[in-house]
Amino acid sequence: MAADKYVFVTPMYNLGFLAGLKMYIDSVCVVGKTFVYTATGPVRLLKDQGRKCLHIHSSGGFHFGKKEDHSVPYLKSIMGFMGIEDFEAIVVEGVDAIPDRAETFKVAAAERARKVAIQF
Numbered sequence: 001m002a003a004d005k006y007v008f009v010t011p012m013y014n015l016g017f018l019a020g021l022k023m024y025i026d027s028v029c030v031v032g033k034t035f036v037y038t039a040t041g042p043v044r045l046l047k048d049q050g051r052k053c054l055h056i057h058s059s060g061g062f063h064f065g066k067k068e069d070h071s072v073p074y075l076k077s078i079m080g081f082m083g084i085e086d087f088e089a090i091v092v093e094g095v096d097a098i099p100d101r102a103e104t105f106k107v108a109a110a111e112r113a114r115k116v117a118i119q120f
């Protein structure tokens with residue numbers, strides 16, 4: 001609640017991310033702290049304070065933007081649920097599927113990260 005910027009760095013494991021991050025999410029999504037339910041629906045208690053989230057995510061194959069991706073879309077949803085809608089993802093994909101291009105993919109992502117960092 002005290003933070004105004006959140007950075008998550010995850011590898012994709014079985015179409016999602018590691019259990020440790022899920023445990024963290026389950027610890028911070030707390031009624032009365034980060035959201036509340038009302039008769040007219042949930043209220044996001046972390047909204048309107050300029051908070052932003054950056055998710056840096058890597059995967060061996062190519063899943064980003066596809067239905068089977070339960071990592072980036074899930075984190076985006078849960079942060080939005082608490083009111084943090086300024087969400088950006090930097091995804092490094094295909095590092096195992098096309099190993100001889102892995103370095104190229106990483107260099108491209110690092111370049112994007114440098115650009116994103118200026119605004120973040």
Ligand SMILES: Cc1cc2nc3c(=O)[nH]c(=O)nc-3n(C[C@H](O)[C@H](O)[C@H](O)COP(=O)(O)O)c2cc1C
Pocket residue numbers: 010011012013014015016058059060061062063095096
């Ligand atoms: C247990 C396990 C499960 C994985 N599941 C997936 C997966 O579902 N999809 C995928 O594209 N890559 C999967 N991978 C590959 C990792 O996402 C990839 O190796 C990792 O993102 C590379 O990041 P790193 O260089 O930071 O370790 C898996 C790797 C492991 C060890």
